[in-house]
Each structure stands twice: as C-alpha cells, then as structure tokens.
Amino acid sequence: MWFMRQAGRSLPEYLKVREGIPMLESCMRPELVTEITLQPVRRHKVDAAIYFSDIVVPLKAIGLDLDIKPGIGPVVAEPIRTRADLARLRELTPDDVSYVTEAIGMLMGELGATPLIGFAGAPFTLASYLVEGGPSRNHEHTKAMMYGDPELWAELLDRLADITSAFLKVQIEAGASAVQLFDSWVGALAPVDYRRSVLPASAKVFDAIAAYDVPRIHFGVGTGELLGLMGEAGADVVGVDWRVPLDEAARRVGPGKALQGNLDPAVLFAPTAAVETKTREVLDAAAGLEGHIFNLGHGVLPTMDPDSLTRLVEYVHTQTAR
Numbered sequence: 001m002w003f004m005r006q007a008g009r010s011l012p013e014y015l016k017v018r019e020g021i022p023m024l025e026s027c028m029r030p031e032l033v034t035e036i037t038l039q040p041v042r043r044h045k046v047d048a049a050i051y052f053s054d055i056v057v058p059l060k061a062i063g064l065d066l067d068i069k070p071g072i073g074p075v076v077a078e079p080i081r082t083r084a085d086l087a088r089l090r091e092l093t094p095d096d097v098s099y100v101t102e103a104i105g106m107l108m109g110e111l112g113a114t115p116l117i118g119f120a121g122a123p124f125t126l127a128s129y130l131v132e133g134g135p136s137r138n139h140e141h142t143k144a145m146m147y148g149d150p151e152l153w154a155e156l157l158d159r160l161a162d163i164t165s166a167f168l169k170v171q172i173e174a175g176a177s178a179v180q181l182f183d184s185w186v187g188a189l190a191p192v193d194y195r196r197s198v199l200p201a202s203a204k205v206f207d208a209i210a211a212y213d214v215p216r217i218h219f220g221v222g223t224g225e226l227l228g229l230m231g232e233a234g235a236d237v238v239g240v241d242w243r244v245p246l247d248e249a250a251r252r253v254g255p256g257k258a259l260q261g262n263l264d265p266a267v268l269f270a271p272t273a274a275v276e277t278k279t280r281e282v283l284d285a286a287a288g289l290e291g292h293i294f295n296l297g298h299g300v301l302p303t304m305d306p307d308s309l310t311r312l313v314e315y316v317h318t319q320t321a322r
C-alpha cells in the first residue's frame with residue numbers, strides 16, 4: 001500500500017523543507033527530492049515511496065515556459081493551439097533531467113528494500129494543461145482540437161507520448177521498480193473518444209517501457225466507463241477511484257491485471273471507526289482480485305491529518321497480515 005500524493009502538503013516536515021523554494025525548483029534539487037520522497041515512508045510506514053516530482057517537470061525540462069502556481073496548479077505562458085506551436089515540443093533527453101537520475105541514485109542508497117515508484121503524466125492530461133494553458137473544468141480548448149483537428153491532436157499526443165516514455169525510461173534506468181502513468185483528467189471523455197483519440201498515445205507509452213519488466217500502473221479519476229480500455233492500453237495494474245467498487249472494477253478490466261485503490265480520500269476526515277469500516281469494505285471488495293495495491297481513490301488532500309493516514313497504514317497492514 002501507498003498513497004498518491006503521499007509526499008506533500010499534508011506533512012509539516014514537507015512544508016518546513018519547502019519553505020521559500022518554488023515547487024518546480026524543488027523538483028530539480030536532488031537532495032531535497034530525496035528527503036521529501038523519504039518523508040512519508042518514514043512517517044507512515046507505507047510499502048512504497050513515490051518519486052517527488054510533478055507531471056509537468058519534463059515539459060519544463062524541454063524549455064516550455066510554465067510554472068506551478070500555489071493553489072492553482074500548472075500554468076503555461078503560451079498555450080499550444082496550432083501546428084506551429086508543436087515545434088516547441090522537442091524530444092526529452094536524459095541530460096535534460098540529470099537531476100532525476102541523480103536523485104533516484106541517492107534514493108536507491110536510502111530506501112533499502114522499499115520500492116520506488118516512478119511516474120509521469122499521460123498524454124491526454126498533459127495535453128489538457130498545454131492546450132488550455134492551465135487547469136480546466138471543461139477542457140474546452142482541448143476538446144475543440146481533439147474533435148476539430150484530429151490530425152493535429154494525434155500529432156500532439158504522439159509527441160507527448162515520446163516525452164513521457166523518455167521520462168519514464170530515465171526513472172526506470174535509474175532504479176524505479178514500478179511506474180504509474182497519471183491520466184488524471186481523462187474521465188472527461190466518453191469511451192468512443194478515448195479509444196479513438198487517446199488510447200493509441202497511452203498505449204505507445206506502455207509499449208515503450210514494456211521491455212523493462214517493471215509493473216506499469218495506469219490511473220485516472222472518474223474513469224468508471226474507461227477501466228476496460230485503460231487496461232487495454234497496456235497497463236499491468238489499473239488504478240480505480242472510489243466511484244466503482246473493486247470487484248465490479250475487476251469485471252470491467254478483465255482477467256490478467258491487478259487493481260489499485262480505492263478508498264475515498266474524504267473518508268479520512270471521518271472518525272477512526274468510520275475510516276476502518278470503509279477500509280474494510282475496500283478490502284472485502286478486493287478479496288477475490290488477482291492482485292491488489294491498497295491506495296486512495298485519488299491523492300492525499302493537503303488538509304488531511306497525517307496521523308489519520310498513519311493509522312490507516314497500520315490498520316491495512318494488520319488486516320492483511322498473513
């Protein structure tokens with residue numbers, strides 16, 4: 001078990017070491033990255049670390065003018081909307097992110113038997129930030145391009161697939177033992193559009209790293225109708241949010257894959273007894289699965305009490321001890 005967004009603002013020790021350092025700059029300092037990645041492992045005793053970074057780090061690394069604004073998220077100075085804009089999306093080389101290789105090297109020395117999960121943003125979710133210029137509720141510019149200029153859209157996603165694949169390879173080569181592809185916002189699409197306009201690019205990413213023999217997790221929010229297709233894209237593990245129970249999710253994903261999830265993060269704001277009841281429901285629904293990684297249905301929220309997360313780890317460990 002581990003938690004998406006386990007490293008970050010819910011932890012006082014995180015806020016302390018990040019003081020005065022902008023988010024993207026902190027992702028480029030190997031010693032700071034190492035410390036922040038280790039913090040939740042030390043505190044909560046989760047079974048895996050997730051590399052501290054952000055989905056827009058590789059885009060910054062190839063020279064795009066973007067920033068992560070506190071309380072807002074990634075903001076892109078000049079959105080990508082035309083064919084001419086595509087020229088700004090050059091390939092990513094390992095030298096562009098040498099700080100990642102360095103930080104993972106340090107983490108390998110510190111983590112011992114605890115695995116490190118690497119990650120990247122999936123082509124659709126990255127495209128949404130690039131085309132909108134920032135976070136978006138309706139993804140209107142993104143969908144306008146997807147429906148209005150399918151060729152330009154396909155080329156944009158193909159370039160993002162190459163950047164994402166290169167970024168994941170750097171993390172795997174440096175020592176990551178699993179990777180997660182975050183397609184956080186792809187639940188905004190209907191299955192027919194996902195299959196036609198997104199699946200080929202995400203499949204390209206999974207294919208690019210298939211030879212490594214490293215488990216590949218594929219996650220998005222609001223993806224109940226897409227779970228089967230997200231498995232088809234090539235994942236070994238499909239991440240499920242809290243809207244679909246895991247036994248039903250397993251029917252949708254089909255045989256041969258493990259599932260990850262799926263406690264509603266907001267449950268952590270309820271008293272311990274309620275957290276345990278809801279956790280038990282997740283574990284019961286997971287009982288017949290071919291494989292299960294316990295996680296929340298989405299990320300840790302900044303306002304969560306870290307002690308409630310530590311108690312949850314203890315509870316899941318006692319409930320699943322053999």
Ligand SMILES: Cc1c2[nH]c(c1CCC(=O)O)Cc1[nH]c(c(CCC(=O)O)c1C)Cc1[nH]c(c(CCC(=O)O)c1C)Cc1[nH]c(c(C)c1CCC(=O)O)C2
Nearest residue numbers: 004005006007008023053054055070071072073182184299
């Ligand atoms: C959509 C997305 C982003 N980034 C990410 C996603 C996919 C995950 C998801 O669906 O939640 C992925 C991400 N971002 C971060 C991690 C760290 C590793 C982890 O602990 O999971 C991971 C895995 C650090 C971060 N990334 C960010 C923070 C907070 C910035 C800070 O601490 O100053 C952290 C710890 C910033 C960020 N970056 C992004 C957003 C929406 C925000 C929040 C903006 C805000 O509310 O301030 C884009």
